[in-house]
Amino acid sequence: MEKPVFVEFDGKLNVAIRRMNFRMPKCNQDQRRGFRVAVTALVLAMWGLSCVAERDEPLLSDGVVATVGSFEISDRHFTNQLKRFYLRTGQAVNLNEEVRLGVLDARIERYAIVEYAREQGWDREPDALYNRALIERKVLMEAYQRHFIHDLVQVTESHEREVFRRYNTTLRASHLFAETRREADSLYNLLQNGATFDSLAPSVFRDPELASSGGDLGYFSLDEMDIAFEEQAYSMQPGQISAPVKTSRGYSIIKLTEVAAAPMLTETEFARRRSSLRQVARAQQEELATRADIRQVTSAMDWNEAGIDVLWELISENSSLYQAHNPELNELPLPVDDGARDVVLARYQGFRFTVGDFLTEAYYTTPARRAQASGFDQFREQLEGMVYRSYALGLINNYPSLDRAFIQGSIEETFYGYLFERFEGYIDQQVRVDEAQVRAAFDSYPEEFASPLHLEVAEMVFTSESTAERVAERLRQGASFEEQLQEYGAPVESKRRQGYIGNLPVTEFGAIGPALRDVQAGEYAGPFQIAEDYYLVLRVLGRTESRALSFREAEPQVRDYVFRTRRQQQRTAKITELKSRYNAYVDLQRLNTLSFEL
Incomplete structure (x- = not known):
């Protein structure tokens, strides 16, 4: 199993890159943000490619593709980063020469920033030393989990088939939440003595929707709830109420209300998805094993x-x-x-x-x-x-087989992420925007600050192109959107909100935006392929045409535009200076001849 890489690379990159995606398949907000950050980092790196030296003869050590300051970027380091980028972008990017160089340049930029941070003494500030200590403990805890827990986990075919079942089964449940076991046991006793979820929810929840619905969570499926919650819910029958379940946030008492399973689960589909099912199964079993270890140690x-x-x-x-x-x-x-x-x-x-x-x-x-x-x-x-x-x-x-060099490298790499964030904050502080600049920007480009066309839309998501095309044709022939959504739509959360996305500017739709500009209310658009095994059909519920904005209306938008523009100019200039100061160099011949398997 490949060793994990501990890298934090989100940064304060305030550039909206939407041309490569609209919505990502069945993933959480952190994963979607990770996709945008990955693409953003690449695009920003592309702007700085000319700042990296290119020499006729390679001057690097064997196995090294680039240097900057005291850092050497090895072939293995680069290919690991390229694989990570490929996965974070939904495997939707052609890893051509330009993309390779962009990914490599992002690493060069990162290490140039680290050199500058060290030069400024940011790595020796009290907050930095405290955060470094936190990082060290985090890396060591992950090593403990890997050696003492995760390496002992065995994933069997039955685990994979259970994940497959859950992927194809939608549940609906209510819950009562408590922060402590004592509170949870009190609620459970009330239920045992005749209280109901509807009667207890108003005193349990601050959220008005949960309070008024008896704690109804709506529909959910695989990997959409805390793993302990999921394990319990998928073991229940409709109408059953669980004892308190310990989750990562507290305790939940669960009442299962509905189960909707796919009508037929084929061996062909299981075999096609088996690799990804195994990954999910391993992640779940490792998390369950970690929680079991905590319970065992603390109870003993x-x-x-x-x-x-x-x-x-x-x-x-x-x-x-x-x-x-x-x-x-x-x-x-x-x-x-x-x-x-x-x-x-x-x-x-x-x-x-x-x-x-x-x-x-x-x-x-x-x-x-x-x-x-x-x-x-x-x-x-x-x-x-x-x-x-x-x-x-x-x-x-005290573990004798601990790879201390790897641990130290992971600590350093993660700490570089902290220094990277420190640099981004430094750039923010350098930017000054005055009223004259804001007014000048609006007067020069008033059309840029118009309110764009807005579309109110609902989505239907598919994992199969043929199904997406078949359902799109049915919709255009008058089939009910709601019925087709419940029968074929993929993400449970999308079904729960009836596919509704919101009223969005057409620019938010990225590459498919132009195809939506002429779609009228009540019409359908698509299917569009967004990523592998991810297809989208949109229903336009309403349109709000674009219009010009007054300066007063546009001022916040203009100010943000001026800030971002000036920030990017200052950041690019600083990165260019740092790459030159620390002699950034890429062996292009080596870069373009590296081969690896995804």
């Missing part, structure tokens, strides 16, 4: 309940200190006597967790997370998480 701990009570009293009396953050310290500044620091709060198989350890672990728990401890139960769960983390870090730090 010998807890000093009296000591924990005393600690909670101290925190209650000093809540502002418990939630404080001072990156110049190395532990939480609670007023603990020296003699109390060695008091043991938990022990397990030779492992001891003291009050002093707590001050350290709490310090490396984010202030926002600490602030959630509004009562003893929430604090106790936080404490269990800290103890588990300390236990796991102790094991992995």
Whole structure:
């Protein structure tokens, strides 16, 4: 199994790149954002290609395709990044010479920024050192999970078939949520004594829709809920109510209300999707195994309940200190006597967790997370998480087969992402926009700031081109959109909202925008292929024609335009300067002859 690469590369890239996609297939918001960031990073890199030196004779070490400052970009590093880019763009990009060079230049830009950050001393600032320590702990925790949990997970065909079943089965459920086990057990007891979801939901939820609907979550399918929630829901029958289920956010009591399965699941379809099904199954089994490990370790701990009570009293009396953050310290500044620091709060198989350890672990728990401890139960769960983390870090730090070079490289690479963000913030601070510039931009290009054509649309998503074409033809012949959506539409969330997307400017539709400009209300457009196994049919519900805007109406838009334009100019100029300062160089001959498998 290939080792994971720990890279943060989102940055504050305020450039909207929509020409390559409109909506992504069955993925969450982070994955969609990842796609846009990947494309944005590539396009921005293309603008800076001429800033990289090209020499007639390669001057690099064997296996190295580019250098910048003290960094060497190896063939393996580059091909890993190219594969990541390919996957993040939905495998919809031709990896030609231009794209290769763009991906490589994005890495050169990244490392040029890191060199500059070091030169400025940003890597030695207190906040930077604190974040580096957080990164180190995160990387080590992932190593613990990999060596002690994930490597032991076995994915069988039955796991793959269960994922396939869930992919083709839609559930509808309601839930009652509680932050703590005590609250969840109280709700469950009320249900056992005759209370209903409808009667309890108003006191449980702040969200008016959940409160008024008895906690109805609508329809969902594979990988759309917390894995523990999903595991429980798919094991139930309609009408059943579960005991409290521990999720990543708290506890849920689930009532299954509907099950809708695909009429026929074929072996051909299973075989075609088996590779992706196995990936999902492995991810799910690894997460379940991780949670099981947490339960096993924390339940086996010998807890000093009296000591924990005393600690909670101290925190209650000093809540502002418990939630404080001072990156110049190395532990939480609670007023603990020296003699109390060695008091043991938990022990397990030779492992001891003291009050002093707590001050350290709490310090490396984010202030926002600490602030959630509004009562003893929430604090106790936080404490269990800290103890588990300390236990796991102790094991992995003493693991004899730990690849420490890889761990260190992962820490460094992730920390470079922090420095990259620091650079983007620095660029933001350099940009100044005055009223004269805003007015001049509007006067020069008033047509650019018109309100564009808006389309109110609903979508229908398909994984098969033939099905998309067949349903599109039925719709044009008068078939009911709602009925076709429920029978054939792919994403459950889309079905739940009746396919409705919203009232969007036509520019938001990217490459398919021109095909939509003449579509009238009540008409259909498509199918459009958005990515592999992802086809889209749109129903236009209404149109709002474009119109000119007054300066007052357009001013926020104009100001943002001027800021982004000036920011990009300053950023490009700075990157050009840094590439020159740190002697960025690409071996183009080597780049264009590298071969690899996707």
